[in-house]
Amino acid sequence: MERVRLQFPEADLVHRHPLTVRITDMNYGRHLGHDALVSLLHEARTHALRSLDLSEADLGGHASVVADLAVQFQAEARWPDALVVETALPAPRGKAIAAYHRVLREDDGRIVATARLNLLLLDSVSGRPAVVPDALSQAITRAGGV
Numbered sequence: 001m002e003r004v005r006l007q008f009p010e011a012d013l014v015h016r017h018p019l020t021v022r023i024t025d026m027n028y029g030r031h032l033g034h035d036a037l038v039s040l041l042h043e044a045r046t047h048a049l050r051s052l053d054l055s056e057a058d059l060g061g062h063a064s065v066v067a068d069l070a071v072q073f074q075a076e077a078r079w080p081d082a083l084v085v086e087t088a089l090p091a092p093r094g095k096a097i098a099a100y101h102r103v104l105r106e107d108d109g110r111i112v113a114t115a116r117l118n119l120l121l122l123d124s125v126s127g128r129p130a131v132v133p134d135a136l137s138q139a140i141t142r143a144g145g146v
Helices: 034-051 134-143
Strands: 013-020 063-073 082-088 096-105 111-122
Touching: 013 034, 034 063, 034 082, 034 096, 034 111
Parallel strands: none
Antiparallel strands: 013 082, 063 111, 082 096, 096 111
């Protein structure tokens, strides 16, 4: 079976956000469900961007959408596990910003999941993909290395 293998870019770490697995995050296997994980990643990414005075709705004057998402599950998390979601933002290229997340169980430091997604920037008038502005690229590059 071919598996997704993701390498978290340590040097580009910009934020750490604590979260707790909620009872509603549990699936029928009695562990954190994949749909709930995506929601937790979104919450952590929102806080990471906010720490840089950014938002998904305004990235250098452009809205953004998630263009793709890859997740590598590495351990189970269960209610009421305390988690820490680390967010890394490598230097942007082209029309998207890559965001990496690493989800850790706080009590033992075990990696629960690693994820990578691309935030595609959209022109506010045409709705077409837009190039990442230089000022935004520089702000993200300066933020790396928490």
